Amino acid sequence: MVPALVKLESVSKSYSRDSLIIPVLDNIILKVPKGEFLALMGPSGSGKTTLLNLIAGIDRPSAGDVIVGDIKINDLSESALAQWRSRYIGFVFQFYNLMPVLTAFENVELPLLLTKLSKKERHQHVESALSVVGLEDRMKHYPRQLSGGQEQRVAIARALVTDPTLILADEPTGDLDKISAEEVMVLLSRLNSEFEKTIIMVTHDPRAAEKAHTRKYLDKGELV
C-alpha cells in the first residue's frame, strides 16, 4: 500500500466576518497517497480552494491537523511554513501569477533564489524546467509577450523547478481556451506520470478532472 503523503485529520475551517462565523470546511478527513493525481471538484463556494490553501500552508485550519509527509504543518510558525513551502510545494494558479517585470526565465528562477544553488546550477535547473514545459525558446520573453497557455506553462515550470514533493494547482485551466487547457493538462499528467509528482488540483472543468487518477467532490464544506 502506498503511504499517504497528505493527511487531513478532522479538518474544519471557518471565517469570521464581523460578528458572524462562516463555516467553510467541516470535519474533512482525507488521505492523498504519494504519486497521486487528485482532482478536487465541487460548486463555487464549496471550499475547494480553502482546502488547497490549508494543504499548501498558506492558511490554517480552525480545527484538526494537516500533515504533509511527516510534518504537521499547522504547528509550524509563519517563517518555518514559508521555508517548508519553498522546499516541498509547487504552486500553479488560475491566473498564472507571474511577475510582469521578470522574463520567463527569471520567473522560473524566482523560487531557486531561496536555495543555496550557484548561479550556474540555477540556470541549469531553469533551463531544464522550461524545456519540460516546451518553452526553452521563450526564456527571454516577458509575460505580456506570451499567450495565456504559455504563461501557465511558465508557471508550471516555476512550480516544478525546485523539484517539490507536492504540486498544488488551483483551477489551472480556468483562464485558458480549450486547446491551451488541454496542453496544460497533458503537461500536468506528464509531471505526475514521468516525474512522479503528487498533484492535487482544484477544478471546475470535467475535462481537466478526467486526467486525474482520483476525483473527490466537495459540497458545502464536506467531502461527498
Place this chain on the structure above:
Amino acid sequence: MWVVKLILRNITRHKLRTMLTILGLAAAVVAFGVIRTLIDSYYAGADVLPPDRLVTRNAVSIIFYVPLAYKEKIEKVPGVESVSYGNWFGGLYKNDPKNFFPNYTVGPGFIDLYREYIFEPEQREQFLKEKNSAIAGQRLANRFGWKVGDPIRLTGQIYPGEWDFVLRAIYKGREPGVDENSLMFRWDYFDDRLRQTTPEMAKNGVGWYVVKIADPQQAPVISTEIDALFKNSAAETLTETEKSFTLGFLAQMDAIIVGMRIISYLIIGVILLVLVNTMAMSARERISEYALLKTLGFGPSHLIGLILGESMAVAVFGGLLGILLMFPVIGAASQFLQNFFSGFEVNALTILLAMTFVLIVGITASLFPIYKAVRLPIIQGLRNVG
C-alpha cells in the same frame, strides 16, 4: 542582487509616473535649496565678521549720534587697540531708489580695521590722499560698471544736496560672505561740506564707533568698560561685538526668515506626500505579487528590501537630480540677488540637509506599504488579481 534588479524593473514599470515623481522630488529639493541658500546668504555677512571688533553706538538707537569726543576716551580703555567711526549717509545714486546700496562715511583708520577687505595698495594710498575719494565693493562696482577713477554722484536723502566723489579704490572680500556691496567715503570731506552748506547738521557726532580689541575673549569686559565711561551722560552708549550688532539689524527681518524656514520644511512635507502617494499606488498594484513571493517562501525581509529599496531609489534619484539642478538655478538667481546678498551660493550643509531629508522621506514613504505587505494574508493577496 535579484532584489536590486527587481527594484530597478519596478521603478521603470510606470515610466511616466516614476519620472513625474522624480521630477516632483527634484523640484522640491531645488526649492528647498534656494530658500536655504537665501537664508544662509542673509546671515553670511554676520558669519564672517571677526570676533575682535566691537561696535559702540548710542544706547537709545542707532539713529542718534555718539559724540566725536568719545573716541579718545574709548582708545584709553585697556585692551583697545584702535578706534575709528562711521556714519550712515543714505545717498541715492542717480537719485533713483532702485539704485539703493549701503553708503556711509568713515573716519581715519576705518578701512585698516577691516582686514577682510582686500585693496590694491596704490588704490588704498590714493583713497587716503584725496579728500573726495570713495571706495566701493567689487560687486557694487560690477553692478554699475564703475572703474577706478570714475566720478560718482550721490543725492543725499538725509544730508541734502548732490555729493560728488571719485572712485579711488575697489575692494574684494577675503572670503565668500564678505560684503562687497557698500560704498564708503571720507569723514573729513563729509564733515567739511556739512559745515559749509548745512552747519546745523554738523553735530560733532558719529553714527557708531568701530573698536578693535586685542583679545576677543575680553569683548564682554571691554564693552562693559566702554559703556561705563558714558553712563549718565547725555549720550549713553551700547557696545557689543560687531557680529551681535549686525545680527541685531538682521533680526528686524526675523519674522520673514522664520516664515521662509517654515516654507522650506513644508516643502519637505510636500516631497513626502508625493512619494507616499506613489509608493502607496505601487504597493496597491503589487499586492498579488507580494502574496506570490510570500507563497513561494520569501520572507518579510525580502518584501521590506523591495519596497524600501524602490522608495529609496526614487527618493535618491529625485534628490540627486534636485541637487544637480540646484547649482544652475542658484547660479542664475545669484545674478539677480548678488546686489543684495554676499556669497549667494550653495553650501555643503544645504546639500547635506537636502539629502538627509530625501533619505528620511524615502524611508518614511515606504513604511505604510511595508506594513501592508508584511501583514498581508497570502490568501487575501492572491485573490487580488488585476
